[in-house]
Amino acid sequence: MTLFTAAEARAELTRLRPVLDELVAVRADAAELAADLASGERTTRLGGLPELKAAQARLDELMTVVQHTGAELKGFAPLLVDFPAELDGVAVLLCWIEGESALTWYHRGDVGFAGRRPIPEDQFAS
Structure with missing residues (x-):
């Protein structure tokens, strides 16, 4: 398991922000598509079942990108990302x-x- 310092985790989060932003957008599209399909409606903006399957596949890809960094994706809506670390053993x-x-x-x-507690910067400086 990868252990992060606060600085390393913050740098990784910065690199992941475009992925996380896309994940939020695709998640919203998939939710709208699923709702429309469940109600029998077809939106002209988003499409139908093929588009929902494509959105679900893209969500899987994006979640895999996050997990391959050593970060842990703990929540989907809202997104919750944890970075394993150690504090005083x-x-x-x-x-x-x-x-x-x-x-x-x-x-x-x-x-x-x-x-949850605020990160004590003096202990995660390295």
Whole structure:
């Protein structure tokens, strides 16, 4: 398993932002297509079943890109990306959620999102 420093995780998040932005856009398109198909409607803007299958395939590709970096995609709506790290010998996850402008939180792996705390910069400087 890859362990990140805060600086490494922030750099990786910066590299991933275009992928994450596309993931959000394709997720929205897929949700609209699925809703339209479920209601029997066909949108002229998005299309039908072939377009939904293509959107789902693209979502799979984008999620794989994220996972290949060593980051963990923990949530889909909203997106939640964790970067494994260590703080004082304890396994933690540097945590970013869709809508946040920067990576500034962490939580212990055994506590989860509810245990989020601000990243102590003095301990993750390297």
